[in-house]
Amino acid sequence: MGYVIQDSIEIAADTSNLRNVREFMSRLVGKSGLDERDRNKVILAVDEAVANIVKHAYGEREEGWVRIDVHAGEEKFEIVIRDSGSTFNPDSISEPDMKEHIRLGKKTGLGIFLMRQIMDEVNYAFLEGRKNRLHLVKYLRNPS
Amino acid sequence: MPDFAIQTKEVGNGVYMIKVEGFLDAHTFEEMETTINNLFNDNSFQIIVDLSGVDYISSAGAGVFIGAIGTAQENQGNIVLMKPTQNVMEVFDLLGLSQLFSFAEDVPSAVKMF
Numbered sequence: 001m002g003y004v005i006q007d008s009i010e011i012a013a014d015t016s017n018l019r020n021v022r023e024f025m026s027r028l029v030g031k032s033g034l035d036e037r038d039r040n041k042v043i044l045a046v047d048e049a050v051a052n053i054v055k056h057a058y059g060e061r062e063e064g065w066v067r068i069d070v071h072a073g074e075e076k077f078e079i080v081i082r083d084s085g086s087t088f089n090p091d092s093i094s095e096p097d098m099k100e101h102i103r104l105g106k107k108t109g110l111g112i113f114l115m116r117q118i119m120d121e122v123n124y125a126f127l128e129g130r131k132n133r134l135h136l137v138k139y140l141r142n143p144s
Numbered sequence: 145m146p147d148f149a150i151q152t153k154e155v156g157n158g159v160y161m162i163k164v165e166g167f168l169d170a171h172t173f174e175e176m177e178t179t180i181n182n183l184f185n186d187n188s189f190q191i192i193v194d195l196s197g198v199d200y201i202s203s204a205g206a207g208v209f210i211g212a213i214g215t216a217q218e219n220q221g222n223i224v225l226m227k228p229t230q231n232v233m234e235v236f237d238l239l240g241l242s243q244l245f246s247f248a249e250d251v252p253s254a255v256k257m258f
Contacts, residue, residue, distance in 0.1 A: 015171035019147070022200070040231055041238075047202050051170035098240040105214045107207030110239060114203055117238050 005072035013054045013064035032072040035141045045118040048111035057085025081134040089124050148172040159190040165197035168205025177208045189221025192254040196227035201235050224254045
């Protein structure tokens with residue numbers, strides 16, 4: 001199968017690099033077959049995923065990296081995000097009740113909630129050698 | 145558009161307006177949070193947030209408002225969000241926040257909501 005778009009970026013695991021991630025994703029979604037209504041949302045989903053990794057997989061003084069691989073074809077837009085931080089499985093976070101969240105002033109779990117709302121598939125794996133792998137898939141609305 | 149800029153001013157009768165420009169993400173949200181908490185510490189709970197200059201918001205940014213609105217309302221105040229951009233409203237819609245927050249198109253309308 002041939003991919004239409006294939007590109008990667010690796011960043012230091014720091015929130016200051018989220019802007020770079022969004023710019024990287026913006027360039028790729030713009031070239032892809034993703035519907036305009038989905039492009040900003042996919043950028044957001046990746047931002048949320050990377051922000052979670054920076055926050056949870058690495059400690060405050062721990063230096064780490066995050067690698068993002070994008071493979072976009074005629075039927076789907078796939079993103080694989082890898083890091084070597086501590087295990088963080090998004091499946092362990094339950095879906096928030098927004099009214100309860102507001103009532104209690106809670107802010108946790110929102111990023112994962114958005115990822116699941118936006119992406120058609122969110123698959124997590126912990127690989128040997130201390131590597132997390134998050135696979136996000138968005139199916140194109142009108143595949144050719 | 146700047147990465148992130150924030151200004152606060154009183155718009156009358158104890159109502160404060162925070163004007164935000166740039167993006168509210170996991171890197172910039174803390175400054176927004178500190179600004180709101182500083183107003184709370186000064187017993188100012190009637191806050192308008194001008195979002196017309198915010199091009200991007202993530203859950204970290206939205207989380208600031210989720211965390212603050214309870215405190216504002218418990219102190220007879222509120223957080224009114226003014227002129228959010230389409231991008232920002234999309235995120236609020238995804239999070240189900242559109243029904244739970246007050247939105248205004250301009251300062252006079254926002255002030256009436258307190």
